[in-house]
Amino acid sequence: MSDTLQTASLEADFDRVIERHDRIEPRDWMPEKYRATLVRQVAQHAHSEIIGMQPEGNWITRAPSLRRKAILLAKVQDEAGHGLYLYSACETLGVTRAELTEKLIAGKQKYSSIFNYPTLSYADVGTIGWLVDGAAICNQVPLCRTSYGPYGRAMNRICKEESFHQRQGFELLLTMMSGTDAQRAMVQESVDRFWWPALMMFGPPDVESPNTAQSMAWRIKRDTNDDLRQKFVDMSVPQAQALGVTLPDAELRWNEERGHYDFTQPDWDEFMAVVKGSGPCNAQRIAHRKRALDEGAWVREAATAFARSQREDAS
Amino acid sequence: MDDLDLDHESVYDGLLGGDSSQWAFGTDFEDPLAGVDTMIPAGVDGAALAAYCLMLGDDALIYAHRLSEWTSNAPDLEDDIALANIALDLLGQARLLLARAAAADASVVPQMPEGSPVPPEDALAFFRDEHAFRNMGYVEALNGDFAVTIVRLLLFSSHRLALLQRLATSVDPVLSAIAAKGVKEVTYHRDYAGRWFVTLAGGTEESRRRLVAGLRTVWPTYAELSRSTQVETLASEQRFGVDPAVLTEEVDAVVDHVLAMAALERPDLPPSGTGPMGRIGRHTEEMGHLLAEMQVVARAHPLGKW
Numbered sequence: 001m002s003d004t005l006q007t008a009s010l011e012a013d014f015d016r017v018i019e020r021h022d023r024i025e026p027r028d029w030m031p032e033k034y035r036a037t038l039v040r041q042v043a044q045h046a047h048s049e050i051i052g053m054q055p056e057g058n059w060i061t062r063a064p065s066l067r068r069k070a071i072l073l074a075k076v077q078d079e080a081g082h083g084l085y086l087y088s089a090c091e092t093l094g095v096t097r098a099e100l101t102e103k104l105i106a107g108k109q110k111y112s113s114i115f116n117y118p119t120l121s122y123a124d125v126g127t128i129g130w131l132v133d134g135a136a137i138c139n140q141v142p143l144c145r146t147s148y149g150p151y152g153r154a155m156n157r158i159c160k161e162e163s164f165h166q167r168q169g170f171e172l173l174l175t176m177m178s179g180t181d182a183q184r185a186m187v188q189e190s191v192d193r194f195w196w197p198a199l200m201m202f203g204p205p206d207v208e209s210p211n212t213a214q215s216m217a218w219r220i221k222r223d224t225n226d227d228l229r230q231k232f233v234d235m236s237v238p239q240a241q242a243l244g245v246t247l248p249d250a251e252l253r254w255n256e257e258r259g260h261y262d263f264t265q266p267d268w269d270e271f272m273a274v275v276k277g278s279g280p281c282n283a284q285r286i287a288h289r290k291r292a293l294d295e296g297a298w299v300r301e302a303a304t305a306f307a308r309s310q311r312e313d314a315s
Numbered sequence: 316m317d318d319l320d321l322d323h324e325s326v327y328d329g330l331l332g333g334d335s336s337q338w339a340f341g342t343d344f345e346d347p348l349a350g351v352d353t354m355i356p357a358g359v360d361g362a363a364l365a366a367y368c369l370m371l372g373d374d375a376l377i378y379a380h381r382l383s384e385w386t387s388n389a390p391d392l393e394d395d396i397a398l399a400n401i402a403l404d405l406l407g408q409a410r411l412l413l414a415r416a417a418a419a420d421a422s423v424v425p426q427m428p429e430g431s432p433v434p435p436e437d438a439l440a441f442f443r444d445e446h447a448f449r450n451m452g453y454v455e456a457l458n459g460d461f462a463v464t465i466v467r468l469l470l471f472s473s474h475r476l477a478l479l480q481r482l483a484t485s486v487d488p489v490l491s492a493i494a495a496k497g498v499k500e501v502t503y504h505r506d507y508a509g510r511w512f513v514t515l516a517g518g519t520e521e522s523r524r525r526l527v528a529g530l531r532t533v534w535p536t537y538a539e540l541s542r543s544t545q546v547e548t549l550a551s552e553q554r555f556g557v558d559p560a561v562l563t564e565e566v567d568a569v570v571d572h573v574l575a576m577a578a579l580e581r582p583d584l585p586p587s588g589t590g591p592m593g594r595i596g597r598h599t600e601e602m603g604h605l606l607a608e609m610q611v612v613a614r615a616h617p618l619g620k621w
Contacts, residue, residue: 057386062612066413176621299394
């Protein structure tokens with residue numbers, strides 16, 4: 001059988017697996033473009049977890065109660081754990097954590113733009129839990145059924161923990177809303193800042209999303225950006241009402257005919273600028289990651305050298 | 316989701332096991348000692364018990380603060396997770412110990428404005444002034460590089476493990492339960508630090524050089540861990556606490572063992588300082604900055620709910 005024929009037969013097998021909604025596993029044959037798309041998506045997700053540690057980590061040493069400090073520290077620790085699972089899932093596709101991190105530092109791979117916005121008050125810890133983790137969950141729950149096995153299984157666990165974080169964030173805001181006027185104002189100001197960037201987390205409108213169609217066909221992605229965004233808005237409006245905060249969109253209203261809330265699109269020019277590197281914290285986030293990596297290089301080298309010497313001693 | 320909720324509340328699991336015949340620990344997040352009989356045992360001086368709990372609680376709180384500064388800054392993700400874990404354990408110990416201090420002697424708790432919902436352990440952590448903190452200067456020091464951090468953690472956790480092991484037999488059932496739970500945690504902290512200590516010693520030339528430098532930085536402060544105050548002497552006499560001076564030999568043996576595994580000698584450096592300064596409220600210059608950061612949000616909202 002010629003190479004071309006063999007590839008055609010492998011590709012047909014692959015397509016059948018996808019069609020049956022079965023999972024592709026690391027040792028299975030897969031089209032190169034499927035592999036590349038997955039690496040891009042899973043790496044971007046892993047980087048988001050790791051960069052996402054920074055804006056919330058910013059408040060660990062200033063958390064205003066011992067209980068909140070423990071909750072926040074545990075949450076940021078969970079994010080490091082999520083990064084680990086996802087880098088591991090990525091490694092099953094033939095790339096190493098170090099290679100991926102290098103690409104992140106070099107700006108060749110992206111992370112979620114939301115983390116390029118600063119955290120300016122303790123309420124932001126709650127808002128990130130409620131809106132940002134909430135948006136992340138909308139994006140991620142469908143991925144538990146994604147076609148690539150290791151990614152789907154990692155997402156299963158991550159989604160459970162993210163749901164917990166979202167409820168913790170909401171609970172922090174709810175508690176603050178029952179506190180002083182200054183605390184209520186702090187919550188409102190935070191929601192005002194994070195609403196639009198949260199809407200942007202679903203990516204550009206479908207008509208401008210170049211990768212959506214192929215990713216949906218391969219079941220790497222399971223819903224369109226606009227569908228997920230709508231779902232998020234529909235979910236958030238009653239939650240905002242329960243909290244007693246106003247979402248900063250004068251056009252936000254229930255549309256009986258559609259059975260959904262109508263809402264204003266975020267500023268997509270701002271989104272593109274932030275994606276391209278001009279957000280308020282892009283440079284800072286990468287510089288922080290790079291510094292940690294550079295400062296830790298001698299430790300990682302020591303661990304490698306020590307493990308090697310132990311193996312040599314043993315043999 | 317229920318299994319997850321349990322995961323996150325497991326901080327209190329250790330308190331539920333063991334000898335719980337005389338009291339039951341609550342698992343309510345709001346009050347760390349909910350459901351616990353906080354009556355002071357016969358023969359124990361409440362003020363001394365509170366002062367002693369503040370010492371151990373403040374050590375844990377301030378050291379947790381320092382270790383939490385590693386978050387997103389560690390050499391690898393695994394160490395980010397491990398150091399956060401250690402900080403979380405110490406934070407949990409701090410919360411229980413400060414709550415115990417407040418329950419033993421309410422007069423140690425700073426007075427809050429009327430109507431303030433701030434619980435006593437938070438009032439102690441966030442509304443006390445620097446001179447009222449009773450932690451050792453040892454835990455205030457800046458982290459330094461990873462080698463300094465590992466050396467400091469090794470010495471601290473070796474000492475604290477020996478201390479908690481004895482404290483598990485305290486006549487105060489609350490302290491005894493907190494200690495029993497802490498033993499499991501700090502055993503891991505010591506293992507983590509010990510493994511890295513040996514790894515850095517046997518890794519590369521640079522890691523060995525940095526480890527030796529770290530050892531020389533931290534070593535002069537090691538003696539502070541075993542300096543006793545009158546409070547600790549009294550705690551030992553009344554059998555609710557441990558005099559750190561009696562731990563010296565045991566802790567030295569552990570440290571010497573790790574040094575031997577790393578093929579290193581004890582540095583020939585004299586101890587710094589003369590008395591138990593931090594324990595009587597005289598701190599290092601770093602402490603003010605640390606507290607300014609730790610307390611800033613809480614102090615801006617004395618009537619706030621979090």
